[in-house]
Amino acid sequence: MSKVKLSSLDPRAPKDLDKQDTKAATEKILVELDELQNLLYAEGKHSVLIVIQGMDGSGKDGVIRNVLGNMNPQGVMVKSYKAPTAEELSHDFLWRIHHHAPAKGMIQVFNRSHYEDILVTRVHKWCDDETARKRMAAINDFERLLQEHNNTHILKFYLHVSPEEQHERLSERLKEPAKMWKYNEKDFDEAKLWDIYMEMYEDCFAHCNKPEWTIVPADQNWYKESIIARALRDLLKGLDMQFPGMKK
Amino acid sequence: MSKVKLSSLDPRAPKDLDKQDTKAATEKILVELDELQNLLYAEGKHSVLIVIQGMDGSGKDGVIRNVLGNMNPQGVMVKSYKAPTAEELSHDFLWRIHHHAPAKGMIQVFNRSHYEDILVTRVHKWCDDETARKRMAAINDFERLLQEHNNTHILKFYLHVSPEEQHERLSERLKEPAKMWKYNEKDFDEAKLWDIYMEMYEDCFAHCNKPEWTIVPADQNWYKESIIARALRDLLKGLDMQFPGMKK
Numbered sequence: 001m002s003k004v005k006l007s008s009l010d011p012r013a014p015k016d017l018d019k020q021d022t023k024a025a026t027e028k029i030l031v032e033l034d035e036l037q038n039l040l041y042a043e044g045k046h047s048v049l050i051v052i053q054g055m056d057g058s059g060k061d062g063v064i065r066n067v068l069g070n071m072n073p074q075g076v077m078v079k080s081y082k083a084p085t086a087e088e089l090s091h092d093f094l095w096r097i098h099h100h101a102p103a104k105g106m107i108q109v110f111n112r113s114h115y116e117d118i119l120v121t122r123v124h125k126w127c128d129d130e131t132a133r134k135r136m137a138a139i140n141d142f143e144r145l146l147q148e149h150n151n152t153h154i155l156k157f158y159l160h161v162s163p164e165e166q167h168e169r170l171s172e173r174l175k176e177p178a179k180m181w182k183y184n185e186k187d188f189d190e191a192k193l194w195d196i197y198m199e200m201y202e203d204c205f206a207h208c209n210k211p212e213w214t215i216v217p218a219d220q221n222w223y224k225e226s227i228i229a230r231a232l233r234d235l236l237k238g239l240d241m242q243f244p245g246m247k248k
Numbered sequence: 249m250s251k252v253k254l255s256s257l258d259p260r261a262p263k264d265l266d267k268q269d270t271k272a273a274t275e276k277i278l279v280e281l282d283e284l285q286n287l288l289y290a291e292g293k294h295s296v297l298i299v300i301q302g303m304d305g306s307g308k309d310g311v312i313r314n315v316l317g318n319m320n321p322q323g324v325m326v327k328s329y330k331a332p333t334a335e336e337l338s339h340d341f342l343w344r345i346h347h348h349a350p351a352k353g354m355i356q357v358f359n360r361s362h363y364e365d366i367l368v369t370r371v372h373k374w375c376d377d378e379t380a381r382k383r384m385a386a387i388n389d390f391e392r393l394l395q396e397h398n399n400t401h402i403l404k405f406y407l408h409v410s411p412e413e414q415h416e417r418l419s420e421r422l423k424e425p426a427k428m429w430k431y432n433e434k435d436f437d438e439a440k441l442w443d444i445y446m447e448m449y450e451d452c453f454a455h456c457n458k459p460e461w462t463i464v465p466a467d468q469n470w471y472k473e474s475i476i477a478r479a480l481r482d483l484l485k486g487l488d489m490q491f492p493g494m495k496k
Contacts, residue, residue: 090353145342
């Protein structure tokens with residue numbers, strides 16, 4: 001990918017796309033996904049890693065609940081990465097990541113990921129450019145390891161929300177009792193660092209793009225969910241999986 | 249390292265080396281090691297990974313007991329790798345290895361290691377040459393990750409025993425009650441594959457040599473132990489470590 005400019009990408013669905021039609025199509029894909037995931041688990045040859053990144057309020061939790069959490073929980077694991085613990089910091093930055101890499105037959109979802117080590121850390125200058133370059137090389141090595149040595153298919157989604165939509169969603173967290181728990185007083189401070197976050201994401205897409213990132217317009221949940229459901233369905237369908245026969 | 253020919257390397261100490269003098273020197277080094285390990289732990293900036301490889305009967309356990317197991321067990325962990333479990337096989341071959349990578353301040357010893365995935369597996373043709381090449385690249389990436397991203401200093405020792413000495417040691421396991429538990433009827437079958445094992449080790453040294461392997465003459469335990477103790481002492485001494493001051 002040549003360097004993308006995130007501010008030039010539309011965070012909304014194409015104008016002529018019908019919301020109800022799209023939602024109905026997504027529902028059908030979710031049924032397909034349920035069957036395909038069962039086949040992935042039964043065959044036990046491939047594994048899938050889904051990385052979800054995005055700014056606060058971009059709707060990471062919603063995608064996990066509405067699309068990825070819809071499949072059999074025995075075959076789908078979700079790991080949310082927070083700030084590293086003291087124990088995690090005493091290891092290389094991929095140590096806590098590798099531990100949760102998917103076993104064959106499994107789908108592993110990362111809500112935030114190893115990419116935070118070249119995003120939030122760079123924005124706050126905890127990580128200099130030289131370290132960031134080395135980390136990017138290590139990330140590429142690591143993703144190649146999973147792909148080449150465990151049949152891991154990696155989908156990376158960046159949820160592309162507009163600063164206006166983000167502000168609205170963060171403000172809602174202050175008003176709605178059911179959303180207040182998600183509010184963190186630091187969120188608005190982070191939002192002020194928007195431009196530098198975008199720059200670091202653009203740098204990340206330019207240097208860690210194998211497999212390629214999907215930039216998902218995320219101002220409308222129904223559109224975001226349709227893209228992610230479709231991408232996973234297309235991936236799984238393309239694997240040409242077979243139910244294994246009786247065990248001998 | 250250009251390709252070494254193991255059969256041309258002497259598995260014994262230089263003739264003029266005095267056994268008693270060497271043992272006395274090793275004893276002094278072990279005292280130093282105890283202090284240096286304490287400093288490594290206290291400072292908490294560096295980590296050390298010691299990989300021990302060698303044929304059956306080459307004395308891996310002895311090195312661990314007599315040299316590495318002599319330090320504070322709180323700061324020295326030993327992991328023995330056996331044939332992978334079903335769970336481990338459902339991940340990439342480095343997954344079970346990364347989990348045991350040393351935290352800062354720690355010394356981690358691997359009794360056998362990720363190298364078995366390009367040794368025993370190749371000897372038995374469970375792993376073809378193309379896969380072996382890819383694994384070697386992944387091993388190099390992985391060792392670079394530990395070195396660059398967790399200040400991990402890696403020492404790799406191959407215990408170079410002669411086939412004659414090996415045969416004697418394996419035979420002893422059948423005779424001595426205290427050693428019988430180590431006997432495995434497959435050991436003698438493996439010993440018949442000596443030449444192909446040597447070839448695979450030589451190929452491993454040629455392709456995974458950063459950091460460099462130390463080939464340790466291992467027919468005499470006192471000499472083997474002196475080399476390993478000295479190498480670890482020299483490494484730790486070279487780190488220029490300092491006790492941290494009071495916590496603020």
